[in-house]
Amino acid sequence: MSDHSVFNSTYRAFLFDMDGTVLTSIAAAERVWTTWAVRHGVDVDSFLPTIHGARAIDTIRRLDLPGVDAEAEAAWITEAEVVDVDGVLEVAGAAKFLRSLPAGQWAIVTSAPRELALRRMAAAGIPEPDVMITAEDVTVGKPDPAGYKLAARRLGVEPAQCLIFEDATVGILAAEAAGADLMIVTATHEQPIETLHATLASYESVRVLVDAAGLRLHAV
Numbered sequence: 001m002s003d004h005s006v007f008n009s010t011y012r013a014f015l016f017d018m019d020g021t022v023l024t025s026i027a028a029a030e031r032v033w034t035t036w037a038v039r040h041g042v043d044v045d046s047f048l049p050t051i052h053g054a055r056a057i058d059t060i061r062r063l064d065l066p067g068v069d070a071e072a073e074a075a076w077i078t079e080a081e082v083v084d085v086d087g088v089l090e091v092a093g094a095a096k097f098l099r100s101l102p103a104g105q106w107a108i109v110t111s112a113p114r115e116l117a118l119r120r121m122a123a124a125g126i127p128e129p130d131v132m133i134t135a136e137d138v139t140v141g142k143p144d145p146a147g148y149k150l151a152a153r154r155l156g157v158e159p160a161q162c163l164i165f166e167d168a169t170v171g172i173l174a175a176e177a178a179g180a181d182l183m184i185v186t187a188t189h190e191q192p193i194e195t196l197h198a199t200l201a202s203y204e205s206v207r208v209l210v211d212a213a214g215l216r217l218h219a220v
Helices: 026-039 044-050 056-063 070-083 094-099 114-124 146-155 169-178
Strands: 013-016 106-109 131-133 162-166 181-185 198-200 206-211 214-219
Touching: 013 146, 013 214, 026 044, 026 070, 044 056, 056 070, 070 114, 094 206, 106 146, 131 146, 146 162, 146 169, 162 169, 169 181
Parallel strands: 013 106, 013 162, 106 131, 162 181, 181 198
Antiparallel strands: 206 214
16 A cells, blocks of 8 residues: 555545456456457457456457457447446455445446446445445446546546546546546556556455544555
8 A cells, every 4th residue: 555645635435446446356357358368369368468447349359359249249248238237346354445435425327338337346245335336337448538528527526536446557547537536456467567656456455534524444
């Protein structure tokens, strides 16, 4: 956990990415995407690092494969991922931390479709928030900030009043573009990250203080 001004700031709301931030589904996602990549003649080793944090349809469109129906292929990916939740687990301490937050002052903003998000959250024991923004709620996904801006609006706050918890590059870019403070969760990172933003290796090392002004992180 890095020392940063986020521990000296009060926020109206916390916004969380899902995959890699409050739960880990890397193994399940990479199993499905590997099957898809092989079927389409895509080099698996170079392709897999690009899938994390982005909507499936955006990932497929980015490849610009001839004759590929991106919507149909994204639907196939979703169906396969809904079935395969083997190894989907919470990031250590995430569920307890989320349950400590007041209802209506936190949201999940994920690139996953709603059905898949709910399936993975249930598998990992992650509570469902009052506000959850999924792939269907935006016309363009991360790194565009639309999802985070929409979550803030539905919570009745400005993005600048929020602290966003993220792990993946596209999500970090989205959080920066939204104008919010950022906490990078490194629990699922295989390599150290170089960043000026605050970092958090485990939710077990922090707790939240709640008062009339809002939410404040406290290191323990």
